[in-house]
Amino acid sequence: MAYRTLIFDFDGTLANTLEESRRIFNELGKDHGLREITPAELPGLRHLSLKELLKHLQIPKHRVPSLIARGTSMMRRNIDKLPLIPGIESVIPDLRSRCDSFGILTSNATTNVDLFLRSHGLRSHFDFISSTSKLTGKAKHLRAIRKTFSLESQEMLYIGDEIRDVRASKKAGIPVAAVTWGFNSPEILAAEAPEHLINHPSEFLQLGLR
Structure with a gap:
């Protein structure tokens, strides 16, 4: 799927x-x-x-x-003034063209994310920005997003850089891709058994997209 x-x-x-x-x-x-x-x-x-x-x-x-x-x-x-992860900017348009919906779920503020995306000319690619003030509250939001878009669990993928992102996805019953360039190390992320382990943004294009 x-x-x-x-x-x-x-x-x-x-x-x-x-x-x-x-x-x-x-x-x-x-x-x-x-x-x-x-x-x-x-x-x-x-x-x-x-x-x-x-x-x-x-x-x-x-x-x-x-x-x-x-x-x-x-x-x-x-x-x-903060930088994008190197390689992200070049893959976002292609990824967006191959998805029905494209969004962000963060514990940062939606205003911060919006300002950042606009400063890099990427805001138009994202359909929504969702925020949770709780560091461990993402599972609830992931389930809500799935219901909003009437998706089967396997039709949705969360992409994060921390152990808590992987665990939240698993709690919500949603596949997860862990990126190795963020806060947590590749080794500790791999131990959480995400569906995908991404070492460079170009690898996003190899995911099971339409």
Whole structure:
């Protein structure tokens, strides 16, 4: 069965926001008593799940929502200056032409995503941008999107860069493609058994599309 709808995560999947996220975290950390993350630490952090990351950085779970809200607002300052993942721009038009619907599901703000896509001339390719403020709330939204477009589970594919993206897709009963250039490492993503493991954006064109 061919995929009729492709849904992308945003941070780390389409947009290279890792360094900006590190900078914002360190700025927030000054007000919340959190230690800084150095550039040298980033490769090691890629091997951690969300739960492990919060423990490693000593972030109390109850403080996560407020940190995300402030961080998302701070990211808006520079969102139109952040780069695309190399190779994404050239495949988006072809992918869109082979799908019935094309969207984004993110824990970032829809305003941020909209501004970013417009700054790169890609907004017109996407039918919708859906956002969830909960880091682990994507499964519910994926099921809602499937119902909105009257799709069978196997006609829809979610594309993300983190363990939580893979787990949310599996919880929703929807196939998932994990990209290896984002936050989590190829090894830890492969251990979650996604339907597809994507090492370069050009490999999207080899998916089962019409």
